[in-house]
Each structure stands twice: as C-alpha cells, then as structure tokens.
C-alpha cells in the first residue's frame with residue numbers, strides 16, 4: 444500500500460507517539476504495579492512461625508535436628524520426636540542455651556516413640572496434643588532408606604520401610620488432623636525425596652514409600668483446603684546426613700556405609716532453612732535438588748522411555764557388592 448507523505452508522517456508520528464509517549468510508559472508502569480502487588484501479596488501471605496507449635500519427627504539427627512535448630516531460632520514452640528531419648532535430650536539442652544536477642548525462644552518438649560508401632564503413634568499423638576493443646580505445623584521428617592536388589596529383598600523389609608516412611612507418618616497425621624480441622628488451621632509438611640518423583644535402581648522399598656507418601660499428601664491437600672489446612676511436600680536431593688549409614692538392606696541388616704552421593708550432598712542447614720521458607724511462604728510442592736535430579740524428574744514425565752533406558756543402564760553398572 445502506498446501512503447501519501449502527509450499520512451506517512453501521521454502514521455510515523457502515531458507509532459512513535461504510541462511507543463514513547465503512550466503505550467510504553469503505560470506497559471512499564473503496569474508491570475511495575477503488578478510486580479509491587481506480587482511482592483506485597485507474598486509478604487502478606489507469609490506465615491510466621493513465631494510462637495507457633497511445631498512438631499518435628501526424626502529430630503534426633505540429620506535434617507530433623509537442623510530443622511529443630513532453625514525453627515527454634517525463628518521462635519517456634521517445638522515438640523521434638525524420635526526413638527533416641529538421649530540424643531533428643533542433648534538437643535533440648537543445646538537449644539535451651541541458645542540466646543536470641545531478637546525474639547523469645549522456648550524450651551522444646553520431647554515425645555519418644557517408634558513410628559513403625561501404630562499403637563505407639565496414637566499414644567504419641569495424644570501426648571503431643573497435651574503439650575500445648577494444639578499443633579500449628581506438623582513436620583513429618585523421620586525416615587529410613589534402603590539399599591538392595593529386589594531379587595534378594597525380603598517382603599518384610601519392604602513392609603518395615605513402608606511402616607516407617609508411610610504408615611507411621613500418615614497415622615500421626617490422621618491422629619492430629621481432627622484438632623486442626625476443629626480449629627480450621629494448621630499445616631502438614633512431609634519431607635519426601637526426589638525419589639518420591641522418580642524411581643532409581645536398588646532403592647525399591649525407599650522409592651515406593653516416598654511415592655506413596657507423595658500420593659497420600661497430594662490427596663490430603665485437596666481434601667483439607669476447605670478447612671484452611673495446608674499441605675507441603677518437600678522433595679530434596681542428596682543431603683549430608685546419616686541416611687545411607689542407617690539404611691536397611693534386603694536381608695534386614697543395616698547398610699552402615701556413608702555413600703559418596705550422601706557425603707557430597709547438600710548441607711542439612713541449607714535444606715532446613717528451605718523447609719522454614721516452605722512453611723513461611725505456604726508452598727505446596729517443592730523440589731530441592733540440583734540440575735540433574737530436577738532434569739530427571741522432567742525426563743521421567745515427558746520422555747519416560749529415555750528415563751527407563753537410563754535407569755536400566757545404571758542398574759547394570761551399579762550392582763551392589765552386597766547383592767551379588
């Protein structure tokens with residue numbers, strides 16, 4: 444189309460005017476307002492854990508112990524759970540001596556029980572509720588891992604891992620939920636794993652228990668929303684703890700070794716800080732892992748055939764000496 448010189452200059456003028464005088468500042472201004480709104484919304488949405496009653500299972504070591512330190516520092520009223528009374532009492536002692544000039548801190552309570560014993564879990568839930576009359580945040584952190592070839596694994600071992608990583612936490616959650624529902628308030632956090640999203644060879648019992656937990660807590664999130672109760676699933680990659688040392692093998696014996704991946708894993712303190720942020724920001728489902736494990740989760744979803752090939756190759760390469 445050929446424009447007359449006058450119409451060309453009007454058209455050019457309108458375009459320039461629209462870009463620099465009209466639309467651009469409007470768009471930029473709009474974006475600025477939107478960003479400010481999002482920032483303020485995030486700040487308003489933040490939940491404080493100060494004075495909140497926070498239950499942490501598996502607080503005697505590793506990630507649970509670091510969560511205890513971080514949530515204590517943030518001013519939470521802690522109820523620390525585990526089987527090892529001595530380790531938990533040492534932690535209470537340590538936390539009681541921490542001086543925090545910024546905010547009031549509380550001496551934690553402890554509740555000792557074995558997650559694999561369902562009656563003990565029910566009694567423990569009653570004891571937990573008696574501490575402060577309610578629970579604001581339940582962090583299902585305790586867990587055990589597994590090392591073994593499926594061919595040499597007793598079904599009783601699958602059951603043991605499932606009892607500790609799945610049935611125990613869901614029994615505890617269900618025992619505490621009614622009081623949360625009554626108060627129309629509360630948050631349930633579960634420390635799952637990247638292996639709740641993908642399954643890698645020689646981890647069958649562990650990966651299965653973490654997948655089960657992911658499914659259960661996703662259902663719980665949907666069912667609890669109407670009562671104002673929120674659910675967070677946190678899925679970390681390797682963390683530098685005793686998880687591999689405490690892992691169980693196919694015949695039920697302890698694995699007892701610190702794996703290289705675990706030794707080179709994330710600092711538990713950083714993961715604990717991230718768990719605090721998950722609670723404060725009310726995040727629902729969070730991956731805490733490096734590029735490769737995160738990529739693996741996407742490849743498993745988008746290109747499963749490739750993922751299965753990679754895992755089969757890994758299985759051939761990584762036969763554990765204990766399994767041959």
Ligand SMILES: NC(=O)C1=CN([C@@H]2O[C@H](COP(=O)(O)OP(=O)(O)OC[C@H]3O[C@@H](n4cnc5c(N)ncnc54)[C@H](OP(=O)(O)O)[C@@H]3O)[C@@H](O)[C@H]2O)C=CC1
Pocket residue numbers: 500501502503504505506507524525526527528530556557558559584585586587588607634635636637678679680681682683684685686687689705708
């Ligand atoms: N380390 C890692 O690489 C990763 C860990 N995770 C998850 O983090 C969570 C914490 O593990 P982590 O700190 O690494 O490992 P640790 O072995 O250091 O800690 C495990 C905790 O679970 C408790 N626990 C184990 N069995 C039972 C039981 N039968 N009843 C009650 N408590 C029990 C232990 O306490 P006690 O002995 O006193 O009973 C201990 O405090 C687990 O759920 C794990 O799956 C997720 C991804 C990566």
Ligand SMILES: CCCCCCCCCCCCCCCC(=O)OCC(=O)COP(=O)(O)O
Pocket residue numbers: 588589635636637638643646649679680681682686687690702704705732735736738739742753
């Ligand atoms: C073409 C691109 C392909 C990319 C796909 C890459 C596939 C690589 C596989 C990576 C596997 C990551 C496994 C991570 C496992 C993990 O972090 O687990 C956390 C734990 O719970 C550790 O428990 P464990 O008992 O196993 O120590």
